[in-house]
Amino acid sequence: MKWTASNIPSQSGRRVVITGGNSGIGFHAALELARSGAEVILPARSEAKAEDAIRWIRAEVPQAKLTPALLDLSSLGSVRRFVDMIGDRFPGESIDLLINNAGVMALPQRELTEDGFERQFATNFLGPFALTALLFPRLKPTNGTRIVTLASLIAHEGRIDFDNLQSERKYAPLYGAYAQSKLADLIFALELQRRLSRAGSPIASIAAHPGIAATNLMAHFTGLYKLLGRFLTPLIAQSAQQGALPELFAATSPEAAPGSYCGPDGARERKGFPAPAKLPAAAKDEALASRLWETAERLTGTRFEVAG
Numbered sequence: 217m218k219w220t221a222s223n224i225p226s227q228s229g230r231r232v233v234i235t236g237g238n239s240g241i242g243f244h245a246a247l248e249l250a251r252s253g254a255e256v257i258l259p260a261r262s263e264a265k266a267e268d269a270i271r272w273i274r275a276e277v278p279q280a281k282l283t284p285a286l287l288d289l290s291s292l293g294s295v296r297r298f299v300d301m302i303g304d305r306f307p308g309e310s311i312d313l314l315i316n317n318a319g320v321m322a323l324p325q326r327e328l329t330e331d332g333f334e335r336q337f338a339t340n341f342l343g344p345f346a347l348t349a350l351l352f353p354r355l356k357p358t359n360g361t362r363i364v365t366l367a368s369l370i371a372h373e374g375r376i377d378f379d380n381l382q383s384e385r386k387y388a389p390l391y392g393a394y395a396q397s398k399l400a401d402l403i404f405a406l407e408l409q410r411r412l413s414r415a416g417s418p419i420a421s422i423a424a425h426p427g428i429a430a431t432n433l434m435a436h437f438t439g440l441y442k443l444l445g446r447f448l449t450p451l452i453a454q455s456a457q458q459g460a461l462p463e464l465f466a467a468t469s470p471e472a473a474p475g476s477y478c479g480p481d482g483a484r485e486r487k488g489f490p491a492p493a494k495l496p497a498a499a500k501d502e503a504l505a506s507r508l509w510e511t512a513e514r515l516t517g518t519r520f521e522v523a524g
């Protein structure tokens with residue numbers, strides 16, 4: 217039987233942090249989690265975006281428990297301020313689910329963040345790495361607590377190029393910088409599970425990808441990509457609502473195994489219902505994963521000690 221949002225078990229009593237919950241698949245994931253009874257902390261890049269999303273969710277789920285917040289994943293300072301806010305507002309081990317959903321794709325020119333990193337690598341990987349590391353002490357060390365990280369089909373085309381990690385030698389917006397960042401997400405999610413298992417932690421790390429979903433992600437496309445995107449998206453993409461299912465499955469289904477990777481079950485994993493997704497060979501390379509982890513710790517100045 218196909219898994220849909222109606223299969224989400226009651227999320228009552230669970231507190232969720234989802235990044236990028238104001239748009240696209242993250243919005244639909246936040247909506248379904250709220251509908252299932254979760255308390256959702258919804259950080260966005262501006263208060264107005266977070267408030268808007270909360271208003272849209274409340275229009276469907278009037279009793280939803282929602283907290284707006286500010287978070288810019290491309291800024292390590294902003295990540296730290298967000299985690300401090302969580303600590304002040306929700307003391308102790310209080311988070312049941314973290315969904316690293318936010319992302320940016322194919323910025324036409326190489327941009328540097330305030331911390332000096334290439335913007336896609338910073339937003340899609342370094343920021344979520346630091347967020348997960350800093351939030352980790354706030355995650356309940358119990359069965360059912362999960363960290364879900366969004367990868368992409370394009371991870372199959374990606375390569376972690378330690379000599380060009382910040383695209384300092386060559387910048388290719390989509391198949392270079394973006395693909396690298398999404399492969400890094402997938403490697404991170406799997407390495408995190410290995411470290412959780414070694415530490416004897418009941419917390420699970422699970423990766424997911426949405427296939428191809430019609431969202432705002434293509435907003436930065438220019439030229440031929442923009443043209444192709446406009447004509448091909450209606451033909452090959454599924455809705456943002458459907459694209460949210462793999463991450464919702466990873467976040468809530470008792471059948472989602474720790475360290476697994478979930479995507480749509482249709483042809484080439486582009487559309488469909490949650491099913492096991494194929495891993496790129498690089499995602500299984502444990503030496504690469506260790507090197508990437510240490511690099512992320514160094515670049516973000518964040519020691520990520522995975523405790524049991």
Ligand SMILES: NC(=O)c1ccc[n+]([C@@H]2O[C@H](COP(=O)([O-])OP(=O)(O)OC[C@H]3O[C@@H](n4cnc5c(N)ncnc54)[C@H](OP(=O)(O)O)[C@@H]3O)[C@@H](O)[C@H]2O)c1
Binds near residue numbers: 237260262265290429
């Ligand atoms: N759509 C697809 O076909 C597809 C395919 C594979 C993977 N994915 C992945 O799915 C995830 C969600 O993307 P989507 O398709 O739903 O795209 P989307 O509609 O563009 O949503 C992306 C979300 O990420 C947020 N975001 C971007 N930069 C951020 C930053 N610096 N700090 C905090 N939040 C930031 C955006 O906020 P703003 O509204 O402020 O921009 C937005 O809420 C991403 O990780 C993406 O890589 C999508």
